[in-house]
Each structure stands twice: as C-alpha cells, then as structure tokens.
Amino acid sequence: MKNLLSLYEMGWDGQDVEDQTRGGRKMGNMDFKEIYISLDGRFNRAKYWLAYLPLILISLLATYADFSTGSLDAQTGIGPISAIASIILIWPSISLGVKRCHDRDRSGWFLLIGIIPLLGALWILVELGFMRGTVGDNRFGADPLAGLETP
Numbered sequence: 001m002k003n004l005l006s007l008y009e010m011g012w013d014g015q016d017v018e019d020q021t022r023g024g025r026k027m028g029n030m031d032f033k034e035i036y037i038s039l040d041g042r043f044n045r046a047k048y049w050l051a052y053l054p055l056i057l058i059s060l061l062a063t064y065a066d067f068s069t070g071s072l073d074a075q076t077g078i079g080p081i082s083a084i085a086s087i088i089l090i091w092p093s094i095s096l097g098v099k100r101c102h103d104r105d106r107s108g109w110f111l112l113i114g115i116i117p118l119l120g121a122l123w124i125l126v127e128l129g130f131m132r133g134t135v136g137d138n139r140f141g142a143d144p145l146a147g148l149e150t151p
Contacts, residue, residue: 036092039108043099044133044144051096055089062086097124102140103133 034041035051043051059082066072066079073079078086098108104127114120136143 036095039095039098040141041099042103042133042138042141042144043096044103045100045129047144048096048100048103048128052093055092055096058085058089097128100128100133102138103144104128104131105134105138105140 062082062085063072063077063079065081069079069081071079071081094108094111097111101108101110104110106127110127111124114124116123133145134143136146
C-alpha cells in the first residue's frame with residue numbers, strides 16, 4: 001500500500017508523472033486550465049467523476065444559499081445565486097464532457113444529443129458516466145488507462 005506522500009507525487013491515475021510524458025507534455029498532474037477549460041485530451045471515467053464532483057458541490061451549495069436566503073423560486077427551483085453558478089459552470093461542464101467524449105472516440109459535438117428531452121440526458125449519462133473508453137490510442141490521444149491494467 002502506498003503512503004500519502006507517494007500518492008501526492010503521482011498523477012490522477014496513480015502512475016509516476018515522469019513515466020507519463022507523451023509528446024513532451026506530462027499527463028499526470030493536470031492543472032485547472034487543462035481540466036476545466038481546455039477541450040483537448042481524454043478523461044477516463046474516474047477522472048471525469050472526480051473532476052465533476054466539485055461542480056456538483058458548487059451547484060448544491062449555490063442552491064442551498066438561495067434556499068437559506070429565501071431567494072429560491074419554489075416553482076423553478078432556481079434563485080439568483082444558483083443561476084449565476086449555473087452560468088459560470090457551463091463551460092467547465094462542457095469541457096469535461098468533451099474530454100469524456102474523446103475517450104469514447106466521439107467528437108465533442110456528441111454532447112448535443114443531450115438536447116433530446118429525457119432520452120438525450122439518459123444517453124449522455126450512460127455513455128459518458130458508465131461506459132469504458134476506447135482501448136488504446138484513438139484520434140484524440142493516448143489511452144488514459146494505458147499501462148494500468150493488471151495481468
């Protein structure tokens with residue numbers, strides 16, 4: 001079992017950052033811009049959910065703030081704080097979704113399927129949240145799970 005210090009020195013997927021240099025770019029420790037702003041690269045399911053968790057928490061906290069201040073509209077479930085938070089979180093959500101689409105070897109435009117009422121959202125949830133990405137390299141980059149499979 002690895003201690004906390006060795007986990008701190010590793011990337012999101014547990015490999016040494018030095019071992020993950022691909023094309024001159026380290027793939028382990030991604031910064032805020034690479035995670036939430038850039039549309040390049042691939043995210044496996046674990047990275048996707050871990051990166052999406054703060055967005056979910058921010059949304060919940062904003063809704064709670066609206067509720068506790070009495071500014072939450074009972075009919076829509078939206079208040080001024082949660083509306084502002086939702087607008088701010090649109091791009092990071094798109095960025096994470098595009099990276100997950102890339103892992104499934106799909107264009108980021110696939111996210112537009114979410115426009116279809118109910119079925120589209122369910123399809124996006126299953127495809128991005130629960131299905132494994134493309135095994136090996138694809139047109140969007142190297143497999144984020146490469147070298148992690150145990151024999």
